[in-house]
Amino acid sequence: MTEIPKNHPRYESLMAREQIIAGVEKGMTSRQGLIAQGRGEAFDYLIGEKTIDSADYAEAVAVCLLLLAESPVISVNGNAAALSPADLVMLSQLTGAKLEVNLFHRTEERIQKIIDELKENGADVVLGENAEPLLPLDHERAKVERVGIYDADVIFVPLEDGDRCKVLADMKKLVIAVDLNPLSRTAQTAHVSIIDNLKRALPNMIDMIPDFKNMEEEDLWEIVQAYDNNVVLMDAIETMKENLTAKQNEVLGINPDEN
Numbered sequence: 516m517t518e519i520p521k522n523h524p525r526y527e528s529l530m531a532r533e534q535i536i537a538g539v540e541k542g543m544t545s546r547q548g549l550i551a552q553g554r555g556e557a558f559d560y561l562i563g564e565k566t567i568d569s570a571d572y573a574e575a576v577a578v579c580l581l582l583l584a585e586s587p588v589i590s591v592n593g594n595a596a597a598l599s600p601a602d603l604v605m606l607s608q609l610t611g612a613k614l615e616v617n618l619f620h621r622t623e624e625r626i627q628k629i630i631d632e633l634k635e636n637g638a639d640v641v642l643g644e645n646a647e648p649l650l651p652l653d654h655e656r657a658k659v660e661r662v663g664i665y666d667a668d669v670i671f672v673p674l675e676d677g678d679r680c681k682v683l684a685d686m687k688k689l690v691i692a693v694d695l696n697p698l699s700r701t702a703q704t705a706h707v708s709i710i711d712n713l714k715r716a717l718p719n720m721i722d723m724i725p726d727f728k729n730m731e732e733e734d735l736w737e738i739v740q741a742y743d744n745n746v747v748l749m750d751a752i753e754t755m756k757e758n759l760t761a762k763q764n765e766v767l768g769i770n771p772d773e774n
């Protein structure tokens with residue numbers, strides 16, 4: 516890994532980049548994953564590289580849904596496994612959600628490498644090897660495990676592609692997506708769209724679990740039912756617009772308070 520000084524203003528983002536590169540070198544992450552990371556970085560810049568309040572709220576709702584679900588599944592791809600393997604395992608253990616490796620650019624070798632990585636990070640069981648073409652998509656992308664994603668009622672999909680997200684939603688599954696791009700088809704189709712960096716979203720969700728675990732199911736349902744995903748999407752877009760306007764004013768030397 517390239518040495519990155521801790522005081523570098525882009526430290527977090529550069530570290531994540533190194534993790535994705537290490538994922539490619541280990542054979543877990545696809546080369547396309549490098550590009551997906553770049554797209555994410557660009558949107559993270561626009562959101563201010565922090566968890567905005569509406570994302571924090573979406574993360575709370577996601578935790579409630581995972582705790583309420585009968586058969587929740589966390590879908591893991593090559594980028595997620597490279598960025599946050601330990602947190603994915605922890606989220607699975609604390610919510611009872613199964614882990615399933617599910618890849619857009621599927622190869623059995625990459626599936627196995629990601630399973631090994633999750634097991635090295637403490638996972639007992641990781642699904643993905645026995646996937647069958649059960650989704651209405653072209654052959655490789657259609658593959659999921661019958662006892663995992665296919666039978667799940669709630670699916671947490673960090674960095675999922677738009678087509679698959681839509682297919683899962685069409686199958687009446689509740690989809691929670693983590694995607695920094697509020698304009699992506701994934702973010703537009705999921706039921707709960709977390710517009711945040713996966714590396715910030717997961718630890719934040721893990722921190723919230725003990726409080727929600729102490730609550731009655733009825734109260735968790737109330738939180739879930741009050742949720743409107745469009746409000747969260749609009750807030751993320753609005754925040755990006757405000758950040759751009761603030762930067763524009765700075766460049767032009769305009770003080771908005773004087774107008």
Ligand code: ATP
Pocket residue numbers: 550551552553554555556558594598674675676677678693694695696698699700701702711712713714
């Ligand atoms: P669509 O959803 O419109 O089909 P896509 O899925 O084809 O788009 P990709 O670039 O393949 O787009 O998906 C990667 C998505 O993941 C991007 O929208 C990017 O913003 C997001 N992303 C990448 N890295 C992260 C990250 N660390 N945290 C959160 N989101 C990320």
Ligand code: MG
Pocket residue numbers: 674675676677694699700701702
């Ligand atoms: Mg997407």
